[in-house]
Amino acid sequence: MEQSLSAHPMIAAGDELPLIHDLTETLPRLLGSPLAYPEALSELWMGDQREGLDLLRDVYLQRSRQMGIGQAPGTHYFTDKMPLNETHLGLIALMFPASPLIHVIRHPLDIMVSAFSNHFTHGFCCATALETAALHYARIFDLVAHYRAEMPGIRYRAIRYEDIVLRQEESLRGLFDVIGVDFDPACLTFHSNRRYARTASYAQVTEPLYDRSVGRWRQYRRHLEPVLPILAPAMAQLGYDVS
Structure with a gap:
């Protein structure tokens, strides 16, 4: 997804940025609160902290500029695809109320297989x-x-x-409508994007679109039996089955 978006001339790739996580650690000090995050956000109700969100946003953007992200001429957006950013969805929405928050959904059982197919250094x-x-x-899932x-x-x-995978152009066109920029056909050939993607799937994103990772969980159905009750509510709400 990041490779597809950053193929657009107005969108730069930010990769996996630690900035939101870092902010959650420094936020109490920035807001002058004795409380930890997220309770420290209660300081925003105080009159002298009415501009607290502006401060947090400025710190994030200053750090991104120092990292050289999104500085190319014509760039209007940059991505931040740090894993588990969704756990701070509320904070991100408060800091960047106009920014689109894109959440890639996948069959939970395929996610289980993927998680055990990679060695995570920060798992x-x-x-x-x-x-x-x-x-x-x-x-x-419940937190989101x-x-x-x-x-x-x-x-x-x-x-x-x-x-x-199955409806690439239709999906991307709908996404660009949400972002508010015109669709660019170059985004369909994300594998031609020459930037190096810092991700566990760095090799796959240089290939054309393929479907071999869809439904891979079926090969491991017997081994996944213990987690079916845990994932059943999410699968039901998302419309994924295990047949």
Whole structure:
């Protein structure tokens, strides 16, 4: 998705930026709060912190400029695809209310298989046992649902990995409508994007679109049985089955 978006002349790739996570650690000090994040956000109700969100946004953008991200002429947007950014969806929406928040959805069982097919250097201890990986997914799914229910005005857009594979142009055109920029056909040939993608799938994103990763979980159905009850509510709400 990032390779597709950054093939557009107005969009730059930011890769996996640690900036939001870093902000959650420094936020109490920036807001002068004795509380930890997220409770420290309660300081925003105080009269002398009415511009607190502006401060947080400025810190994020200053750090991104120092990293040289999105500085090319004509760039209007840059991506930040740090894993688990969705756990801070509320904070991101407060800081950047006009920014589209793109959430790539995939069959939860394919995510389980993918998690055990890669060695994560920053797995947050959630991908070393199948049950904990599934529980981690289920809790984040519930957290995202909570943010969306409590903040109905956020510019959240979910897009299915399977739709990208099967209906690439239709999916991307709908996404660019949400972002607010004209579609560029170059985005369909993301594999021609010469930038190096800092991601576990760095090799795959240099290939043309393929569908061999859709439904890969079926080959491991027997091994996935223990997590079916954990993932069943999310799969039901997302419309994924296990038949």
